[in-house]
Amino acid sequence: AQSVTQPDIHITVSEGASLELRCNYSYGATPYLFWYVQSPGQGLQLLLKYFSGDTLVQGIKGFEAEFKRSQSSFNLRKPSVHWSDAAEYFCAVGPGPNAGGTSYGKLTFGQGTILTVHP
Amino acid sequence: NAGVTQTPKFRVLKTGQSMTLLCAQDMNHEYMYWYRQDPGMGLRLIHYSVGEGTTAKGEVPDGYNVSRLKKQNFLLGLESAAPSQTSVYFCASRPKKTGGSHWNTGELFFGEGSRLTVL
Numbered sequence: 001a002q003s004v005t006q007p008d009i010h011i012t013v014s015e016g017a018s019l020e021l022r023c024n025y026s027y028g029a030t031p032y033l034f035w036y037v038q039s040p041g042q043g044l045q046l047l048l049k050y051f052s053g054d055t056l057v058q059g060i061k062g063f064e065a066e067f068k069r070s071q072s073s074f075n076l077r078k079p080s081v082h083w084s085d086a087a088e089y090f091c092a093v094g095p096g097p098n099a100g101g102t103s104y105g106k107l108t109f110g111q112g113t114i115l116t117v118h119p
Numbered sequence: 120n121a122g123v124t125q126t127p128k129f130r131v132l133k134t135g136q137s138m139t140l141l142c143a144q145d146m147n148h149e150y151m152y153w154y155r156q157d158p159g160m161g162l163r164l165i166h167y168s169v170g171e172g173t174t175a176k177g178e179v180p181d182g183y184n185v186s187r188l189k190k191q192n193f194l195l196g197l198e199s200a201a202p203s204q205t206s207v208y209f210c211a212s213r214p215k216k217t218g219g220s221h222w223n224t225g226e227l228f229f230g231e232g233s234r235l236t237v238l
Contacts, residue, residue, distance in 0.1 A: 009159065032225040043209065043231040044162075051225070090161060094225045104169050105150050105213050105225055106177070109161040 002027045004093050006110035013081050014118045021076040021113050023091030030096040033074040034107065035065055039087045047089075050074060051096070061085070086117045121145050125210050125230035132200045132237045140195040140233050142210030149215035151193040152177075152227065153185060155206040162209065168193055169215070200237045208233045 003026045013019055025031065032051045036044040048059025055067040065076045074091060094107040123144045132138055142151065149170050154162040154177075164177030168187040182204060184196045193212075197204060211227035 004161075006161075034226055036229075044227075044229040046226050049226055096225075104167060104175075105215075105227075106152070106164060106167060107225070107227055109154075109163075111159055111161045 002031070002093055002108045004091050004108055004110035006089075006091055006113050008113050009111065010114045010116070012116040012118060015083050016080050019076075019078045019081045019085070019115070021089050021091075021115070023074045023076065023110060025072050025074065025091070025093045027072075027093050027096075031093045032096050033065075033067060034092040034094065035059065035063070035074075035076050036090045036092060036109075037061075037087050038090065038112075044090065047076070081115075081117055083117045083119060086115055088112045088114050123210055123212055123228055123230040125208075125233045127233060128231070129234050130236070132197075132235065134201060134237060136200050137196070137198050138200065138235075139197075140208055140210075140235075142193045142195070142212075142230060144191055144193075144210075144212040144228070146212065146214070146228065147190070148212035148228070149190070150213050151187065152211045153183070153193065153195045154209045154211065155179065156209060156232070157206050165195065165208075197235075200235075202237045204235065205237045206235060208235060 005024045034049045035047040038044050050057050050067045090112050091110040092107045126141045152167040153165040156162050163179045166185040168174045171190045174185045186194045209232050210230040
């Protein structure tokens with residue numbers, strides 16, 4: 001069964017500092033990987049996704065993530081955090097191109113990491 | 120564009136009452152999903168649908184029923200609400216993958232959520 005682990009429940013950084021949020025996944029085949037962000041009281045917005053090719057993917061708001069197949073990881077990074085980045089971040093894994101017809105696009109989400117940014 | 124719309128946004132129920140959450144999407148997506156979000160547990164799949172007239176159970180289906188009578192609508196019902204169903208509910212949709220093209224790489228499009236409290 002597929003699973004996603006986000007080891008850090010809560011991370012606090014100072015504004016301007018660098019950020020790395022960890023994500024480890026378990027999946028039987030080549031997956032598609034996603035990072036979503038949820039601001040307080042809001043829905044989920046897609047930050048970035050990996051589906052093939054270059055293992056370093058760029059997203060919105062200056063975020064990037066690196067897919068490391070050997071480590072089953074897809075960590076999210078940002079070089080300089082802004083106060084507006086304070087939110088909850090979710091890593092998700094879904095069926096990739098060779099998943100077969102019964103996966104029906106279901107995504108499995110991690111537990112989420114809450115990011116607090118200090119001024 | 121409206122995208123995915125959920126109604127109602129907020130609801131308070133008493134134990135044993137029933138209610139229905141409505142999800143409507145205007146993107147002509149085949150696949151639709153209902154997730155619940157609880158602190159520290161991320162998003163968990165309740166039920167999903169891969170087309171009009173079809174539904175299937177997800178990870179946590181007990182206590183919920185769903186219907187997909189029209190392609191654009193996916194209803195989530197609670198027949199006899201329990202305090203354990205206090206949660207934020209998210210509806211999501213995505214197109215059915217066709218031809219392996221990368222224009223559709225499996226991300227879900229989310230509604231803004233419905234916060235349900237069961238007293």
